[in-house]
Amino acid sequence: MNWDDFRIIAAVRDEGTYAGASARLRIDETTVGRRLARIERALGLRLFEAADGVRKPTAQCEMVLAHVQAMAVHADEIGRIGESLPGPVGRLRIASTSAIAEEVLAPRAANFLRAHPGLSLQFLTSSENVKFSRWEADLAIRLRKPDRGDFAISKLAEIRIYLFEPIAAAAGDAVMCVYPDELDGTPEMQFLRARRVRGRCVTDNVRVIRTLIQSHQAAGVLPEHGCADLLSDRRLRATLLPKRRDAWLLVQNHLKHDAAARITIDWVRACFQEISRG
Structure with missing residues (x-):
């Protein structure tokens, strides 16, 4: 079961025909029929009965649709979460050594997150470098400049x-x-x-x-x-x-112009500037 399956059930109920559901969902009519048959086999239920050229939901289908309706409401509410929060919305994964996370970023993270309620941070701490090519992190702080890689790299600071x-x-x-x-x-x-x-x-x-x-x-x-x-x-x-010890910031290329990423990058830079002044 997946959300697309449930959308097909709801579309057939609302439109009354496979053709109507096909037009609404913008998928082929035969695909609607084939997927609905697969859904019925998976559930072990008959969901619709044909009467006067219209697909009418069975009692079991109505029970399923009650849950589908609740899921649709929740899906709509999830989609509106970003609209209710000021500023960019997103979750950024930051990879660094434990010392950098604990002593440079964590002491300043609470104020940053309170100022940007739409953002979340996930700290990935390890003495081993994450593999950017496998999308294991969005940003990374390294104390040695990488030789090469498909990402944006810039110097953060020179640490005393x-x-x-x-x-x-x-x-x-x-x-x-x-x-x-x-x-x-x-x-x-x-x-x-x-x-x-x-x-x-x-x-x-x-x-x-x-x-x-x-x-x-x-x-x-x-x-x-x-x-x-x-x-x-x-x-x-x-x-x-x-x-001095150099600190380097690595950023996934697709995030260079992302609003949430830019705010987070600026914050990371400010954290290092603060310790340099201290």
Whole structure:
């Protein structure tokens, strides 16, 4: 059963003939008859009886049509939801790392959604990149520029990064946190490799690194978002590194001129501008 099947039942009841239903639904008359026969087989019911050249609904058909009418009302109400909401309507899927979603987007999402009641956001968080070619997301934030792809790409921000070290720990005593080998090309790892540090805690989760640093027994490099408490911690030494981490925004091509997408893109950019000013 699907909505088109139910529309055929209603059209035959209203028009009284397959020809009338055909004209109303703009499908072939033989198609109406064939699909109605299939519907009757699926339901195990006889829906219409022919009398004086008119298709009259059976008692069972009237019961079905009562539900069809209710469904039609709900379908109409669903179609009007967008009309009752100010501004664009849509649902956007945003893919990013957990840290970006939690520390950059989520703190600012409630105000954005309250200002745009027709919009909904779905956050897709993972350390793995989504496959845009498979339409797994509408927007994505990546910390490494993709080599190629069928999507629009632009730089969001240059994120400051800091080395945090416990002041009380003697040289070499602090547990050094590093990222895994696949992130060797990042500014954070380039800096640590140049210092020839021995990484003893390996993780791509910045929350794990931050927790270790907060113990005042570990050192590591973190992006500026989510580091306000560490920067004000007098038991830590924070060194701003010369290189910054780029953040890139990927947008599905078909959404470049979509009103809901444009508002969301502008909001994402504003989120990153805010942390850059902070």
